[in-house]
Amino acid sequence: MGMAMSFYLGYNNVELLFTGWLINSPGEMVGACVGVFLLAVLYEGLKMGREALLRRSQVNVRYNSMTLPGTDGTVLMETHKTVGQRMLSPSHFLQTGLHIVQVVVSYFLMLVFMT
Secondary structure, eight states, rough: OOSSSSSOOSSSEEEEEEEEEEOSSSHHHHHHHHHHHHHHHHHHHHHHHHHHHHHHHHHHHHHTTEEOOTTTTTEEEESSHHHHHHHTSHHHHHHHHHHHHHHHHHHHHHHHHOO
16 A cells, blocks of 8 residues: 555554554554654653753863963863763763663654654
8 A cells, every 4th residue: 555645634554663553543543642742752851851961960070170370371170080081980871871762762753753
């Protein structure tokens, strides 16, 4: 049969993401819409959570910094943590894991709206 090339407002034999997920009733369509909505809420929550973690880690780096006078009268900031130490920190691994989950969820949402 193939995919409809125009807006399709029916609910018979609608595939959602995978061939095994068929929608055949109005209740299943409503459930699928609620599921997609919750997936979008999860995506936004991940995005906001990652931003909050990033802000918190930036504040921690700022507190670990000290000002030093520069040679030409400027003020320099010296941090006690090196980039390698920050890259191997638990908060960076958490940020990386949350970013992977966020990307996977965003691809699922993209596939839902493309089909």
